[in-house]
Amino acid sequence: MDAIEIILDGGLFSADVVARAAHRYTGDYYAETVSTPAGALVRLTPKTDHVSTALLAERFRNDALDERLRERVRTETGELHTSLVRAALQQAAPLLTAGQEQ
Amino acid sequence: MKFVPQDAFAGNTGYRLLPLRFRRLPWDDDRVLVTSMAGDWLIAQHKDFERVVEGKLDCTEPLFAEMEARHLIAADPNHSTLAPLLSQYRTRKSYLEHGPALHIFVVSLRCHHTCAYCQVSRQPVGNTIFDMSEATAAHAVERLFEWPAPTLTVEFQGGEPLLHFVRVRTLVEAIEQRNRSEGRTLRFVIASTLHDLTDEQLAFMRDHQFELSTSLDGPEWLHNANRPRPERDSYQRTIEGIERGRKALGEDAVSALTTLTRRSLEAPHEIIDEYRKLGFHSISLRPLSPYGFARKTEVRNGYPMADFLQFYEVALDHLLAINREGYFMEETYGRMLLSQLLTPFSHGYVDLRSPTGAGLGAVVYDYDGRVYPSDEARMLASMGDHAFALGRVDESVSAWLDSPAMQRVLAAGVAEALPTCADCAYVPLCGADPIDHYARQGDTIGHRPTSDFCRKQMGLFDLLLQRWEQGSATDQRILEDWALRATRRGIAREAEAA
DSSP states (O other): OOEEEEEEEEESSHHHHHHHHTTTTTTTTEEEEEEEEEEEEEEESSSTSSSSTTTTHHHHHHHHHHHHHHHHHHHHHHHHHHHHHHHHHHGGSSOOOGGGGO | OOOOOGGTOOOOOEEEEEEEEEEEEETTEEEEEETTTTSOEEEEHHHHHHHHHHHOOTTTTTHEEEHTTSSEEEEETOOOOHHHHHHHHHHHHHHGGSSOOOOEEEEHHHHHHOOOOOOOOBTTTOOOGBBOOOOHHHHHHHHHHTTTOOOEEEESSSOOOHHHHHHHHHHHHHHHHHHHHHHHEEEEEOOOOTOOOOHHHHHHHTTTTTEEEEEEESSSHHHHSSOOOTTSSSSHHHHHHHHHHHHOGGGEEEEEEEETTGGGGGOOHHHHHHHHHHHHEEEEEEEEOOSHHHHHHHHHHHOOOHHHHHHHHHHHHHHHHHHHHOOEEEHHHHHHHHHHHOOOOOOOOGGGGGOOOOOEEEEOOOSSSSSSHHHHHHHHTTTTTTTTTOOTTSSOOOHHHHHHHHHHHHHHGGGGSSGGGGGGGTTGGOOOOOHHHHHHHOOOSOOOGHHHHHHHHHHHHHHHHHHHHHHHHHOOOOOHHHHHHHHHHHHHHHHTTT
């Protein structure tokens, strides 16, 4: 089966974003990502004949854009997320006896 | 009198994003489901959501207030508090507070059935070496009360637990004796075929307020094909058992579960109609799991998860039609997912927890004295894989929690930290199942794009959300009723369904 190649602008899409988007396709496709001077090259090869390749490049580009949004949310909220979970669950932490304190 | 302009009331017109996740709706690519870290959510146009992330949402837009109310953004950090979000998160995770409430005692592996999909590798009726000994039972009772849960659900399983009822009896008596000083709330459940149920057994169960959970796979032809006995009368015996159980313990004390084989997938209406005919108001439609004999017979009985989801869609629409006719009937797993979607409350369903319910929500005391964090872990053990044995009943609970098996479960047990799940809009409402992933994929963390667990969860969440969003006012009310009933039943009752 022929692979489908998609090139994404390296200035817009970080390597992490490209890898995350490609990972979502690893159920039905073998995925390869390569950094090239033209940008990030993604090669998707269907694992079986039954896998649809209709609008595959278009779907991938949409997903990459969504991953870019997620990256932006992560960057802005990552630290806050950790602090909030810690604060919320503080009450659920077991009380340590003197001998157990670290 | 003249009103001052609107901008005179606005404080800081900016906002900051709060932790959130999103997913394009499969039935409408232009819209997204956006969820907060505590599982509150809304549906928005994708282009509007992009503006939110880019910091371009204007505080006068209706979406601004909606996103703020659902803790997806915070306006004016000097005047807003995140305390409600923390409270909501704690409420959603409150199942963490008390430790395992569901305690499964496997009193015997013996069974008179020869089901091809048996997940526990049952043993022939005469093989009493597969019965729980008195010494093992005594240790298990000691361990049971080492856990702090104020409500303990004690579920007897097998094999067929009625074949070793003497152990059920001694365990109940020992637990109640010990509870005189402990003061916990106790629930006893027995998972049984209900065949050969004696009057004496029923009297004991009535005295100790047992609930009965049995397997009914649908109409006679299907049940007998799925659950054969040499006499070919499995269906008839089950029906008699249900009737006798209801008579002795009350209508609501008997529930039934359906395990779906490939042939079951062709009969969604017939299965549901059978339950209605028998007066059930609840049905559990469970796909096959990859354990025990079910794995050996997978080629014959198994099917892809996509086929299950197709089946479920037809079944859900049939259930909605039945409810519209005025007969209340719910599907238990759908009810749990709806309660996650439509209410802010916690639940006891072990499969939908993060951190995982394995070992944190449930414990299994096997017939041979080994202890497991879930029924699936003991099913793996019955296939010769003891990877998740926590220890033995004569060891302490703290030793089990420190065991390599438990550490392995915990390391892959937080859904919010798993690859792909970490970004999934459904993760605040979903759970982690490291043992299921190990069983299916050989790895506790697992690979989500090929995970059947993930396909099932996502497929069902999408279906239920779509039916709720696009359904008539009547269908919405029916689905909301399912969700609210789930929360009313409380932690202990839901744990039993796991």
